[in-house]
Amino acid sequence: xxxxxxxxxxxxxxxxxxxxxxxxPGGRLTVRIGHxxxxxxxxxxxxxxxxxxxxxxxxxxxxxxxxxxxLLGSQTEMVQLTQTGAISFCVASNSILETFSxxxxxxxxxxxxxxxxxxxxxxDDPAVTGPIFDSTRQAGFEAVTWIDAGTRNFYTVDTPVDSxxxxxxxxxxxxxxxxxxxxxxLLGGSATPMGFGEVYTALQAKIIDGAENxxxxxxxxxxGDVCKYYSYDMHQMIPDLLIGNCGFLDALPxxxxxxxxxxxxxxxxxxxxxxxxxxxxxxxxxxxxxxxQFLYPDTAPFQQACQPLHEQMLDSYPALAPVYGAIQxxxxxxxxxxx
Numbered sequence: 001x002x003x004x005x006x007x008x009x010x011x012x013x014x015x016x017x018x019x020x021x022x023x024x025p026g027g028r029l030t031v032r033i034g035h036x037x038x039x040x041x042x043x044x045x046x047x048x049x050x051x052x053x054x055x056x057x058x059x060x061x062x063x064x065x066x067x068x069x070x071l072l073g074s075q076t077e078m079v080q081l082t083q084t085g086a087i088s089f090c091v092a093s094n095s096i097l098e099t100f101s102x103x104x105x106x107x108x109x110x111x112x113x114x115x116x117x118x119x120x121x122x123x124d125d126p127a128v129t130g131p132i133f134d135s136t137r138q139a140g141f142e143a144v145t146w147i148d149a150g151t152r153n154f155y156t157v158d159t160p161v162d163s164x165x166x167x168x169x170x171x172x173x174x175x176x177x178x179x180x181x182x183x184x185x186l187l188g189g190s191a192t193p194m195g196f197g198e199v200y201t202a203l204q205a206k207i208i209d210g211a212e213n214x215x216x217x218x219x220x221x222x223x224g225d226v227c228k229y230y231s232y233d234m235h236q237m238i239p240d241l242l243i244g245n246c247g248f249l250d251a252l253p254x255x256x257x258x259x260x261x262x263x264x265x266x267x268x269x270x271x272x273x274x275x276x277x278x279x280x281x282x283x284x285x286x287x288x289x290x291x292x293q294f295l296y297p298d299t300a301p302f303q304q305a306c307q308p309l310h311e312q313m314l315d316s317y318p319a320l321a322p323v324y325g326a327i328q329x330x331x332x333x334x335x336x337x338x339x
Contacts (some may be wrong), residue, residue, distance in 0.1 A: 019062075028060065028166040031248075032067065032086075033047055033050075033065065033066045034081070034087055034089075035047065035066075035067070036075055037069070037220065040153070041216065043147055043240070044276050045271070046270040046271035046274065047091075047267060049266060049270050050267050051065075051274045053064055053263050053265050053266055054109060072087060074197060075090070075195070078090035078091075078098075082243055083139060083140040083274065088244060089244045089245070090242075091241070091242055091243075094107045094108055094239055095176060095240045100139045102135075102316075103317075105320075106320050106324060106327075109309055110183050110235040110236050110303075110309060111234075111307075111310075112310075113327065114182045115331075118327070118331045118335075119237040121330045122330045123239055123333060128326050131323055136243070139162060141244060142244060143243050144242050144244045145243065147242060149214060149237075151234045151237050152214060152236040153213075153228040153232050154172065154210060154212045154231060155213070155217075155231070156170065156209055156210030157210060158230045159244055160231065160295055161229065161295065164305050165189065169190070171191050171208045172189045172190065172191060172211060173193070173202065173208050173210070174192065174193055174211075176193040177193075179313075182312075185307055186211075186308060199211055200221060200226070201221065203226040209229070214278065218286040219285045219290070220282070228288050228292055228293060229293050230286070230294050232295065234299055251334045272333070299320070
């Protein structure tokens with residue numbers, strides 16, 4: 001065990017502990033779901049609704065347990081636990097899944113979607129998501145629904161970001177993916193990949209100068225207590241994914257699987273509805289109580305700087321060209337400015 005990387009060792013230990021108890025009282029099967037958000041977050045609210053729905057319909061056979069706030073480990077560790085079947089589901093960032101399947105590289109592209117409406121329409125289209133969601137089955141899991149994580153923007157401790165030039169020399173936390181590291185290089189900043197749970201302390205200690213995420217990170221995770229500038233460069237609209245262990249999903253009786261599929265759609269519907277309200281509240285709180293200043297830079301220079309990533313992706317993964325093309329069709333239908 002000492003020879004394993006720390007994350008793998010912890011995941012193995014958690015898997016052993018969780019696998020030791022898989023049955024709930026009354027012979028029901030325990031279904032564990034992990035995520036890294038607080039209980040007030042739209043993701044948790046949606047998963048709590050999923051728990052209530054499944055137990056109302058199938059409570060004699062399944063006991064759903066939702067674990068928020070990285071109680072089962074970091075996202076990477078939870079993905080490993082889902083792979084092994086130690087837990088049945090977890091919410092994972094697209095950036096982490098990129099390390100399991102090159103197909104997820106597509107969703108990480110900066111400025112892939114022209115508007116939120118184009119983003120939602122594309123993500124609701126099985127022709128777009130199917131080839132991506134199914135691409136990790138060989139790794140032992142698959143995505144069962146997508147979760148809106150809004151628009152990712154830069155926020156900094158004490159340097160306003162109005163153009164890519166303002167990022168030069170700044171250490172910016174990014175998600176752990178090659179695409180995001182290259183994005184920061186193209187924009188002139190210094191990428192600092194790290195787990196989300198480490199970001200607040202790193203900002204507070206000024207180990208990093210800023211990060212990039214949606215508005216919820218300012219309030220739910222306290223980043224607005226440290227970072228006073230939030231710039232709407234709108235560089236990414238990246239979904240989070242609810243992934244499920246293939247062994248668990250494939251073993252479900254057909255009638256149970258149909259009800260679980262209803263539950264997955266419910267997760268998507270409720271999370272998206274809650275997201276709109278939560279973002280509005282987060283922005284109001286960050287501005288009024290945390291003193292965060294919201295900036296609205298011209299996004300064109302950011303888009304121009306990141307364009308080589310689109311060309312590199314299409315050259316490296318030609319099989320994704322049809323999906324990329326379908327997204328461009330939605331961009332033409334719902335151009336910038338659409339809501």
